[in-house]
Amino acid sequence: MKTYRLTVAQALVKFLEQQYIEFDGVQNRFVESIFTIFGHGIAVGLGEALDSSENTLNVMQGRNEQGMCHVAIGFAKQSNRRRIIPCASSIGPGAANMVTAAATATVNNIPLLLFPADTYASRQPDPVLQQLEQSHDLTITTNDAFKPVCKYWDRIIRPEQLMTAMLNAMRVLTDPEDTGAVCIALPQDCEGEAYDYPDYFFKKRVHRITRPVAVPEELEDVCNVIKQAKYPLVIVGGGARYSEAGEAIEQFCEQFHIPFAETQAGKSACKSSHAYCVGGIGTTGTLAANKLAKKADCIIAIGSRLSDFTTSSKWQYQNPDVKLVTINISRYHAAKMDAVQAVGDARVTLTAVKDMLEKANYCSSYKDEVKEVKEEWAKELHRLANYSYGPDFQPIIQQRDSRTIDEFVELTGGLLTQTQAILTVRECIDDNAILVTAGGSLPSCLQRIWTTDKRGGYHAEYGYSCMGYECEAVLGVKLAEPDCEAYTLVGDGSFQMMHSEMATAMQEKKKVNILVFDNCGFGCINNLEMTHGIGSMATEFRYRDDKNTLLGDLIPVDYAKIGEGYGFTTYTVRTNEELKKALEDAKQQDNCVLIDVKVIPKTMTDGYESWWNVGLAEVSEKASVQECWESDVLAGRQNARKY
Numbered sequence: 001m002k003t004y005r006l007t008v009a010q011a012l013v014k015f016l017e018q019q020y021i022e023f024d025g026v027q028n029r030f031v032e033s034i035f036t037i038f039g040h041g042i043a044v045g046l047g048e049a050l051d052s053s054e055n056t057l058n059v060m061q062g063r064n065e066q067g068m069c070h071v072a073i074g075f076a077k078q079s080n081r082r083r084i085i086p087c088a089s090s091i092g093p094g095a096a097n098m099v100t101a102a103a104t105a106t107v108n109n110i111p112l113l114l115f116p117a118d119t120y121a122s123r124q125p126d127p128v129l130q131q132l133e134q135s136h137d138l139t140i141t142t143n144d145a146f147k148p149v150c151k152y153w154d155r156i157i158r159p160e161q162l163m164t165a166m167l168n169a170m171r172v173l174t175d176p177e178d179t180g181a182v183c184i185a186l187p188q189d190c191e192g193e194a195y196d197y198p199d200y201f202f203k204k205r206v207h208r209i210t211r212p213v214a215v216p217e218e219l220e221d222v223c224n225v226i227k228q229a230k231y232p233l234v235i236v237g238g239g240a241r242y243s244e245a246g247e248a249i250e251q252f253c254e255q256f257h258i259p260f261a262e263t264q265a266g267k268s269a270c271k272s273s274h275a276y277c278v279g280g281i282g283t284t285g286t287l288a289a290n291k292l293a294k295k296a297d298c299i300i301a302i303g304s305r306l307s308d309f310t311t312s313s314k315w316q317y318q319n320p321d322v323k324l325v326t327i328n329i330s331r332y333h334a335a336k337m338d339a340v341q342a343v344g345d346a347r348v349t350l351t352a353v354k355d356m357l358e359k360a361n362y363c364s365s366y367k368d369e370v371k372e373v374k375e376e377w378a379k380e381l382h383r384l385a386n387y388s389y390g391p392d393f394q395p396i397i398q399q400r401d402s403r404t405i406d407e408f409v410e411l412t413g414g415l416l417t418q419t420q421a422i423l424t425v426r427e428c429i430d431d432n433a434i435l436v437t438a439g440g441s442l443p444s445c446l447q448r449i450w451t452t453d454k455r456g457g458y459h460a461e462y463g464y465s466c467m468g469y470e471c472e473a474v475l476g477v478k479l480a481e482p483d484c485e486a487y488t489l490v491g492d493g494s495f496q497m498m499h500s501e502m503a504t505a506m507q508e509k510k511k512v513n514i515l516v517f518d519n520c521g522f523g524c525i526n527n528l529e530m531t532h533g534i535g536s537m538a539t540e541f542r543y544r545d546d547k548n549t550l551l552g553d554l555i556p557v558d559y560a561k562i563g564e565g566y567g568f569t570t571y572t573v574r575t576n577e578e579l580k581k582a583l584e585d586a587k588q589q590d591n592c593v594l595i596d597v598k599v600i601p602k603t604m605t606d607g608y609e610s611w612w613n614v615g616l617a618e619v620s621e622k623a624s625v626q627e628c629w630e631s632d633v634l635a636g637r638q639n640a641r642k643y
Helices: 008-016 046-050 065-078 093-097 099-107 142-149 161-173 216-227 238-242 246-256 287-295 346-359 369-385 404-412 418-428 441-449 470-480 492-497 502-508 523-530 559-566 576-586 623-639
Strands: 003-007 019-023 026-029 033-036 058-061 087-089 112-118 152-155 181-187 194-198 205-209 232-236 260-262 277-280 298-302 323-328 340-343 434-437 458-460 486-491 513-518 569-573 593-598
Touching: 003 008, 008 046, 008 161, 008 181, 008 194, 033 046, 033 065, 058 502, 065 087, 065 093, 065 099, 065 112, 065 458, 065 470, 065 502, 087 093, 093 099, 093 112, 093 142, 099 112, 099 142, 099 181, 112 142, 142 152, 142 181, 152 161, 161 181, 216 298, 216 323, 216 340, 216 346, 232 246, 232 287, 238 246, 238 346, 246 346, 260 287, 277 287, 277 369, 277 441, 287 369, 323 346, 369 418, 418 441, 418 486, 418 513, 418 576, 434 441, 434 470, 441 458, 441 486, 441 523, 470 486, 470 492, 470 502, 470 513, 486 492, 492 513, 502 559, 513 559, 559 569, 559 593, 569 576, 576 593
Parallel strands: 019 205, 033 058, 033 087, 087 112, 112 181, 152 181, 232 260, 232 298, 260 277, 298 323, 323 340, 434 458, 434 486, 486 513, 513 593, 569 593
Antiparallel strands: 003 194, 019 026
16 A cells, blocks of 8 residues: 655645535536634644645635635635635634634535644643643643534544544535534644555545435425415525526526515525516515515425524514425425425425426416515615705614714715615626625615626625624635626624735735725614614714713724725725716726725615514613513514414
């Protein structure tokens, strides 16, 4: 048997170079690059292996460990989970920084491979620099924090363990049913320890992502439910996107006259312009989708986790006779809400269902209902596009502090509403551009009012709602699709949390477009407080006043100067015309772009016939809270499905 005398780190790199994905007969390398921030515990072990002249992996330099992982998540998601960028860090704080990103990947079922350095397996030099010591258990390190947020976790304390660990890592990373974050902890001494690895460990491995179809019995069960439905509604989830089932869904809905709505993850799997597309569903859904959802007697969820936002906390589907049908590669997700389930790949399973319904001559009972709700929603979109500041201006969402809007306008000169700005961006950018969004009020607005016919043109992280994802993930998107313009709309609150990889975008010479929507606060959570009877508690960006409260004057921030400091081409816009000019000029730039957009607070979209179950106080000294508890929270819980 031929062997290679290699360190653990050298063997790891050699193994990664030989991993391939095959999907629908097309083969590509699974790993082409690796992201790292060299620090204690990783620089001279894995660093030496990556410095080898034989290594073909492209090494990328991160600035923050969570940030570089968000780039990797964005890349994997935009690649439909068929390419990854592993991320390696030092021990201790470097590793801990990656935990949030690991959770983000796992919640969204996105493959993310992590190599945090670890303390010495031998324990001889303990406690080493950055070692977390637990006197009751010396085996615990910072890296144990990855266990609850990863789909697979392992620690290499002997060189030969690398082989089984990496084979299991690839199993999880390439499994569409159960993928997510994978953590392989690398003790510093083991990284450099040599072993005679067999040559077959380094053979080319092709991991096939297949299309299993649901078993005939499940197909029949699903079809029997749909055949009885007069007013079915399809929900397009993220699984439909990764299966590339968009066209199949469109054909299915056309043939049987069934409208379809979209989750955050599923949006852009299908074309927004399709006659049966009614937009986002649930808590952040459109008026059109939510009206149809209330009437529907059958919900057909394709590739959806059926989160609380998709179901409006199990309140949205109010027809007393409604039945739920799920098509999902994951049996766990397929079983949600006691649904009649068909477990299999979204595209081939839906096609099988279509063939069976066709033989039964099925057709829904919709007449003009879909057209009518879409026309009603179109009128609302027109209103939102023309919602502008002027005399007798009224915010869409109530404000606690009567100073807020006038003060903001005077301080910043900003005259743009958030809805107008979003729709102007959509009007001005290219049809094949890709939009990235994450936590805050922007994804709520975007799920409702953003449209695109580019499959994969809408990229949202809303499973974990991780603020700070946007400025990093947009680089990952650009790396995945370099021929398309990549934009992110990010709130000022989320921007302040993280924008470290702007420097990496400049380093890699990858043009990204960052639009910072500055409304001087955490607008989404401020709205949550306002609508539930609570005061504006630490959600606006205000100075501390002489009464020791955070209710002083608004704090101005020049985000264009921050972008300028990184070397970005920057613009500050305060009106709709200025925004249009900036967007047009930005398209002519080869350099990275940041546009500081001053948007008036409280001008985002509000809910449309939806509900969200929040943990409001059942008793309170504030009458406004008590009223909201009784009229909204309690009433909603009583009308929501119990499981």
